[in-house]
Amino acid sequence: MADLWSLIILDPMLNGLLALSGVLPREVQFGFAIIILTVVVRLLSTPLVLRQLKSTKAMQEMQPKLQELQKKYAKNKQKLQQEMMKVYKEAGVNPIGCMWPMLVQFPIWIALYQSIMKALATTPENLLDLSRHLYSWEIVNQTIPVNSHFLWLDLGQPDNTLILAILVGGTMWLQQKMTTAPSIDPRQQSTSRMMLLMMPLMFGMFTIMFPSGLPLFWLASNVIGIVTQYFVTGGWGYLKSPSSAHPALRRGR
Amino acid sequence: MKIKILACLSIFCFLALSTSGCVSSKPQGYSGVISHGGILYLGSTDGKIMAVDPLARNQGLSFPSSNGEWSFAITMPSKSILSCGSSSKPVSIYGTPVVVDGSVCIGVYGGKVLMLNPSARSQNLSFPHMRSGEWIYPRTDDVIGPIVGSPVAVNDTIYVCSSDGKVYALDITYGDEKWKSDPLDDKLWTTPVAKGEAIYVSTFDGYIYALSAKDGSLLPWVFEAETGFVSSPVLYEDTVFVGSFDSKLYAIKIGDDKLLWEFLGGNWFWAAPVVNDGIVYAGCLDGKVYALDAEKGKELWEFDAGGRIVSSPILVDDSLVVATEPGNVFVVNLKTGSGEGIKNPDDPQSGEPLIDARIQSSLSELDSIVYIRAQDNCLYAVDVAKREIKLKFPLA
Numbered sequence: 001m002a003d004l005w006s007l008i009i010l011d012p013m014l015n016g017l018l019a020l021s022g023v024l025p026r027e028v029q030f031g032f033a034i035i036i037l038t039v040v041v042r043l044l045s046t047p048l049v050l051r052q053l054k055s056t057k058a059m060q061e062m063q064p065k066l067q068e069l070q071k072k073y074a075k076n077k078q079k080l081q082q083e084m085m086k087v088y089k090e091a092g093v094n095p096i097g098c099m100w101p102m103l104v105q106f107p108i109w110i111a112l113y114q115s116i117m118k119a120l121a122t123t124p125e126n127l128l129d130l131s132r133h134l135y136s137w138e139i140v141n142q143t144i145p146v147n148s149h150f151l152w153l154d155l156g157q158p159d160n161t162l163i164l165a166i167l168v169g170g171t172m173w174l175q176q177k178m179t180t181a182p183s184i185d186p187r188q189q190s191t192s193r194m195m196l197l198m199m200p201l202m203f204g205m206f207t208i209m210f211p212s213g214l215p216l217f218w219l220a221s222n223v224i225g226i227v228t229q230y231f232v233t234g235g236w237g238y239l240k241s242p243s244s245a246h247p248a249l250r251r252g253r
Numbered sequence: 254m255k256i257k258i259l260a261c262l263s264i265f266c267f268l269a270l271s272t273s274g275c276v277s278s279k280p281q282g283y284s285g286v287i288s289h290g291g292i293l294y295l296g297s298t299d300g301k302i303m304a305v306d307p308l309a310r311n312q313g314l315s316f317p318s319s320n321g322e323w324s325f326a327i328t329m330p331s332k333s334i335l336s337c338g339s340s341s342k343p344v345s346i347y348g349t350p351v352v353v354d355g356s357v358c359i360g361v362y363g364g365k366v367l368m369l370n371p372s373a374r375s376q377n378l379s380f381p382h383m384r385s386g387e388w389i390y391p392r393t394d395d396v397i398g399p400i401v402g403s404p405v406a407v408n409d410t411i412y413v414c415s416s417d418g419k420v421y422a423l424d425i426t427y428g429d430e431k432w433k434s435d436p437l438d439d440k441l442w443t444t445p446v447a448k449g450e451a452i453y454v455s456t457f458d459g460y461i462y463a464l465s466a467k468d469g470s471l472l473p474w475v476f477e478a479e480t481g482f483v484s485s486p487v488l489y490e491d492t493v494f495v496g497s498f499d500s501k502l503y504a505i506k507i508g509d510d511k512l513l514w515e516f517l518g519g520n521w522f523w524a525a526p527v528v529n530d531g532i533v534y535a536g537c538l539d540g541k542v543y544a545l546d547a548e549k550g551k552e553l554w555e556f557d558a559g560g561r562i563v564s565s566p567i568l569v570d571d572s573l574v575v576a577t578e579p580g581n582v583f584v585v586n587l588k589t590g591s592g593e594g595i596k597n598p599d600d601p602q603s604g605e606p607l608i609d610a611r612i613q614s615s616l617s618e619l620d621s622i623v624y625i626r627a628q629d630n631c632l633y634a635v636d637v638a639k640r641e642i643k644l645k646f647p648l649a
Contacts, residue, residue, distance in 0.1 A: 128523065142479065148439065
């Protein structure tokens with residue numbers, strides 16, 4: 001299974017990343033290669049992301065309707081389920097459907113994570129392991145070992161300046177804030193608020209722990225996510241005016 | 254409820270990142286074995302330098318016996334931002350120790366060079382016991398970059414390469430820094446070689462530098478290749494032999510700008526080659542050992558060991574002993590290149606590896622017995638003549 005994973009997903013991505021590094025100026029090669037590959041993967045997964053955004057948006061818009069049903073059939077769970085399914089059907093939304101695009105993307109992101117870490121080869125064991133995954137392309141051989149310096153970062157080491165942690169946490173918060181719809185339910189509201197704060201904090205902490213090549217990928221991914229969100233939903237979304245962003249929610253009130 | 258969600262989320266993210274190989278694995282180390290005066294010196298995977306007497310082990314005496322055996326755990330302060338309070342962790346050891354005037358010198362991944370006196374270590378005196386000639390470099394809490402290669406002792410100086418890209422020259426008696434070179438590369442993971450007044454270093458970015466042994470300044474001759482060098486250089490009659498990242502073994506005459514010859518293997522030549530009587534024996538990650546004419550680079554024979562060769566082969570009597578990473582050991586005829594695998598004693602027909610652990614460290618020979626420290630943190634003694642494992646000694 002591990003061999004199949006390497007053969008089909010990991011090795012092509014890893015060698016692609018290294019070949020891409022090989023054509024970039026050595027001073028910035030690996031940092032830029034991470035950013036470019038993140039953009040490419042994001043572009044390739046755009047149809048899936050758009051589908052996911054569409055599904056999520058539709059789900060959010062039908063929240064007031066669903067809450068009404070929850071109130072109405074609070075004591076009859078079976079009926080509630082039936083009515084909810086009817087609403088989903090009418091809107092043409094599959095409640096689990098918005099999860100699929102995310103699940104399909106997951107292996108691609110894992111492979112990208114792995115490629116970055118393998119290419120960085122921070123320990124002798126890692127470098128030795130890298131030799132198992134390389135194609136005999138001249139450009140790949142000439143790129144090894146990659147130049148791990150990028151701006152102020154050593155991509156093979158955690159960033160001790162906290163700048164990257166702040167950037168990762170900040171962009172993650174911004175992206176989440178743009179997409180998280182305010183809830184009417186006070187319990188849900190409090191959970192959303194907590195998630196909005198905790199996820200960026202958590203990833204900020206991971207940034208301090210992991211070699212900075214990985215957080216650089218998170219940062220690039222977050223920035224692309226923000227830009228996509230800005231253009232897809234047409235503006236700053238829930239960041240600017242949380243209460244007026246969604247007409248459906250206004251109606252719900 | 255909130256705490257539960259958060260805990261689940263944190264655990265999921267951390268596991269997803271860790272299990273998917275995003276987080277680099279902890280350096281384990283693959284220190285080799287060296288024999289001196291009938292005692293074996295080696296580093297263990299749990300950060301200890303050990304002196305092992307093969308005779309005492311064969312007699313089944315408890316470790317450490319009074320036959321010059323000892324064990325010394327090297328720890329470094331834990332520097333994680335998230336750790337609370339002061340803690341220490343064992344170091345990783347990659348290099349093979351070197352014995353100088355009866356003392357044992359080693360560089361560790363934590364960025365220190367240590368000189369250990371066997372007598373002081375046997376008595377468990379506090380380290381460094383200066384009166385016994387022990388020292389540590391740097392003396393303060395400072396560290397240099399992680400050390401992967403082995404130290405080299407020439408006359409009154411220890412030379413060692415570090416991951417900060419510099420070569421350090423240290424006084425053998427006191428551990429004082431004589432000089433340190435300018436950074437030659439991002440990191441130097443190799444063992445330098447010394448000849449006359451020069452120290453030769455190969456780098457990941459494809460250079461071979463010659464440094465003055467006196468002051469570390471760069472000598473006029475520098476060799477530049479198109480790809481980086483992965484193995485430590487080996488010097489034989491004014492020729493440097495070194496493996497590169499483009500799966501080639503290079504022969505470079507010192508003083509020349511052009512290659513003497515190059516030989517293409519099926520993968521990297523990770524292990525430093527062995528040169529004897531004008532023949533280069535090079536183990537390759539493609540699983541083969543190549544015997545090449547040192548002058549012309551002509552292939553004399555090749556032996557397929559069937560598994561990646563990470564450790565340098567070793568000459569024992571008229572044979573070449575080769576260990577593969579998956580754990581097989583072969584005895585290869587130097588003239589013909591025909592080899593015989595040493596069978597697993599538990600089940601000779603099964604084809605299972607002789608040693609049930611990865612072999613990545615350099616081998617050592619003493620009285621026709623080859624000593625191997627495998628990644629299961631055990632020391633194995635392989636009797637080449639009888640084609641059997643004579644001893645398995647757990648180092649933990």
